[in-house]
Amino acid sequence: MSTTDQHPDFFARHAALLHKAAERTADRGYWTPHPETPSTSAYGADAAAQGEAAFRDLLDGRFPLDGHPTTGTVPAAEVSPYGFPLGVSYPQLVPELAVATAKAAATAWRAASPDTRAGVAAEILARLNAASFEIAHAVQHTTGQPFVMAFQAGGPHAQDRGLEAVAYAWEAQRRHPATARWTKPRRRGGPLVMDKTYTPVGRGVAVLVACNTFPTWNGYPGLFASLVTGNPVVVKPHRGAVLPLAITVRIAREVLAEAGFDPDVVLLAASRPEERIATDLATHPDVRIVDFTGSSEFGDWLEANARQAVVHTEKAGLNTVVVDSADDYAGLLRNLAFSLALYSGQMCTTPQNILVPRDGFPTDQGPRTADEFAADLGSALDDLLGDPARAAATLGAIVNGGVLARLEEAAALGRTAHPSRTVEHPDHPDAVVRTPLVALLDAEADEKTYTSEWFGPVSFVIATDDTAHSLRVLHDTVRRHGALTACVYATDEGVLAATRATALEAGVHLSENLTGDVFPNQSAAFSDFHGTSANPAANATLTDPAFVHSRFSVLQSRRHATTEEQAHVR
């Protein structure tokens, strides 16, 4: 279909990249084809200006999606956390029409080969990469991320994750041969000879329910895994962050059409403020795959109710740090302060619970009690965020009123060790910018407080009896409530080994003694895994091949080999 004379052969164009990507999923070293720096050397002299202009052109108008089915208009509702309305309206698409259109559009896409689909996906990613500046502005002004982060996480890093999903999904469909000959010897007579085929078949319509803070980074793995395994995708954006995914859908549709496929294989399901279409979409009988990033409440609901589909979720968790000892205490504080401050802690990977022995732990600067550690962490935050311009470039803006309300609630606990501050953004006077709050809690007395997620700039220094106690808290809270990240600071290999064993039992990935320029909330595609499927926080993870395999089945047919065929082979 896509390889006729009229249509470019995207698989041929990207075959070397795909093979490389598949190789690199296996060795888990450093690799990316998408430069992470928004520099002219990587993206060309005009890319930055053109990308910003493209973004500006989208504001205060109807988002252009040629030929996209629609049932009306979704009025402009997105407001930049930096303080201005985007003014972009979208085509409305009600669930029934979205699912029916996607299903009808997918006939040729389902029948195409995994190679063809991987080629189209790689071309979409290449064009997304070329649009990284446009997407960066869209991500910044829907999520509140600072610009460089919006560029990296919303652009190349999200594209890395998309490509990683493409590589796994493409490889998965090549796990079994397309055909096999089965020749069973018999004691009497010639052998039984059967010819067999094995065909990967997509599960059906996929729905991507995206989040407000990382619409592309969290959305691309599911989107591309579904596409490459032969499924159409209905993209349901968060109403606060439609634009980055609208751009993504526009580009995907362009490439699909050029490749000779129906562009309705990828649809945008934007909805009006009063509509709650995610539940209708996710439980539609023809929807067979759901990807979701967001609250535990809705994620749990989807897992319990969207029973006709496979459901991949990334939900809330209690990211935990165990502090046992330090031989680079200054590095520990710098690293942790940056982790808490980055995007005002509005990351699913930001440490929340920092477990510290109440009566103190050894460091290269002398022993520190939990109280002293909380104060030191506060000072490190002040050092990091003293300059308003640098602070704004690290913190970004608060994404929505829910996060602000939670911050106020945390302050009202009366356990603040280091208060949150308001920062004036040098370029955006209406931006809502806050520094992290650090509260000091007790592991026994305050369990209720720290065993729910305080998404945003709220972290807890939690006093424990000793490191053994900290490890028990790590194990029990993560088993019960989930986590995406865990860290340990310890100078003793025995303590590190014990923590590693605890993390294995709790089912969470571990970072050990991060004191330099790698942070717990960083996850590098093709090397780090994000999520484990071993704790309640997320079953959407590429460590678990079910993330791609659940999107298709391998179906077999078999028949007797004809005598001529047998003779030919023997």
Add this chain to the structure above:
Amino acid sequence: MSTTDQHPDFFARHAALLHKAAERTADRGYWTPHPETPSTSAYGADAAAQGEAAFRDLLDGRFPLDGHPTTGTVPAAEVSPYGFPLGVSYPQLVPELAVATAKAAATAWRAASPDTRAGVAAEILARLNAASFEIAHAVQHTTGQPFVMAFQAGGPHAQDRGLEAVAYAWEAQRRHPATARWTKPRRRGGPLVMDKTYTPVGRGVAVLVACNTFPTWNGYPGLFASLVTGNPVVVKPHRGAVLPLAITVRIAREVLAEAGFDPDVVLLAASRPEERIATDLATHPDVRIVDFTGSSEFGDWLEANARQAVVHTEKAGLNTVVVDSADDYAGLLRNLAFSLALYSGQMCTTPQNILVPRDGFPTDQGPRTADEFAADLGSALDDLLGDPARAAATLGAIVNGGVLARLEEAAALGRTAHPSRTVEHPDHPDAVVRTPLVALLDAEADEKTYTSEWFGPVSFVIATDDTAHSLRVLHDTVRRHGALTACVYATDEGVLAATRATALEAGVHLSENLTGDVFPNQSAAFSDFHGTSANPAANATLTDPAFVHSRFSVLQSRRHATTEEQAHVR
């Protein structure tokens, strides 16, 4: 643990076999290390007599399971479908103790390497293979299978499936490297260098809820997939077919102990007639994996309620045959008659719904209407089953009263085209032996009748308008109700292609024009796939790598590489 001086190195013993098995999962040609013929040349001159003696020794006594935890005695309850009570009592084990014991026993097993675990599993399979005659008698006299089938399906074929699961599970854990070095170049300063580990960790306690008809064939894939991925397994047999799995558990425990592991990694959870322990086991908070073969009703219940676990089920389905045309009509009838008669149709793979154009279809013996076809099929059954000894060796015995009741219900429909007969078993006068009943239905009028499963010797010739109508019925009934097998008979490649496309959409494996010695209800491990996960009948299938991957997670740790380590590598 298992490779110290005191313990044999089972991985070394079986490494070549495991590598071979892993290779053969990939090419899907014919392969087995387990001879399927109960012959002296394959199993030795004394194997048959010794195996039968071992079985006889077990009768009328307490099943020997040294050191197995127990909470009492399960009195003898199994009765051979060939007409005598087995008289075997078992150690009772209540769910709470079963799960707690399995969990506590698994520490070293979880920590062992995938190689070590695969070696132990291969040794268990080797000893099961050596015990194939003992197991064959146990299978025959719990399931009612004829002896040769009980030997093949209960012994070597079940072992093949176990080994196939071992191979997939072992490979899956080697998908990611144990360690990786991540070296990220930076524009300023040296690269960032991190050392990372990736550790497969078992999900937790597994429960195997086995069935009455194929306790080992259906049970081994889940049992061995769980073991190799580091999980202890509580085996909950059907109360009518405990013995084959008790022997399996005994052998598994022997090998585990010899390898230096706690034998309680594999436990038998036998229960008294009044106890319903499967629900308690499957929903226990510490149970993380459930494998089930049996009714749709209980399978659906497990999927909806055992939410703390991954649930792999094989349930009921509507195995369907589309008859469009035949150039070997005699072969078609012979093949289909044998498929219906084998083990009295008490197979999850036996064809039930045979879709035939009402007004006729072309054959090499002239056209046949649906009526005529039903009569021809009846004659073919008579030809096959005319001799009582041969009939008994094909039909086996009816496994339980439920199947007999269903047969009577089918006769009461008043649509019988060919009645079921009672056959006197030449060796077992009390055996309950029945030939298949064939009823003639209409695709429109009788939909209610043929859209539920009639497990046992009941099949329907269903008159349709034409083959296009047959394909619609195939698609719709399989999508809604599931199927493990589908067949087509057609002389035209276009019809075969259309049927293949329909089967892909319906999500069922297809056999085309089987007229010789391969039957729709045969599924050869390492080549054929059994189940698809694409229709409601089964999500327990090795086509879907989730069957093994869902049993473990890969957990990561990372730390900065030390300067010396970096220098060493560079």
